[in-house]
Amino acid sequence: AQTVTQSQPEMSVQEAETVTLSCTYDTSESDYYLFWYKQPPSRQMILVIRQEAYKQQNATENRFSVNFQKAAKSFSLKISDSQLGDAAMYFCAYWPFGNEKLTFGTGTRLTIIP
């Protein structure tokens, strides 16, 4: 069974600084996608960034980037120039190609310190 592990229940970062959230996963599949979702308090979950496993190049979306290490099954999220609006729960998720189930980690609560 696929599992996704987020070992940091909580993280905090000073505004304008950089923070990295960790995620590891376990799978025997070779073709899959990985996602980071953001869930602000009492608001809907939104997609932050996605990575296709067959692409070696790390995905980047503005201040958000990932470090994808396929062999190590690691998928960390780096947030640069942290802003107050980045405060949220962040979930790492795994999606094997051809399957319809997203498997989520337990989340990391990110606090931004002004």
Added chain:
Amino acid sequence: DTGVSQNPRHKITKRGQNVTFRCDPISEHNRLYWYRQTLGQGPEFLTYFQNEAQLEKSRLLSDRFSAERPKGSFSTLEIQRTEQGDSAMYLCASSLNGQANYGYTFGSGTRLTVV
């Protein structure tokens, strides 16, 4: 289109009562998913539909749970004889067929509290 809409936002019910939640997906999305999120956990898959067909159900979906999507548009999730363990956030999401790899669009969820 205002995205995925879920109603109600909050529901408090007494143990043993039945509850029903509604999800309105993005209109052109033919795939609809239900997830459950308990406190301190990530969302867990419950079931999904392609149009009106329910294609997969998790073993988390006991026989007290039933989901429908009668016309391939909105969906309902009913829980019969609610138990305290059913207290959770119920999330609905939708996607276009063949584009789930671009991620789902989630609704804001229905928070159920069973007292």
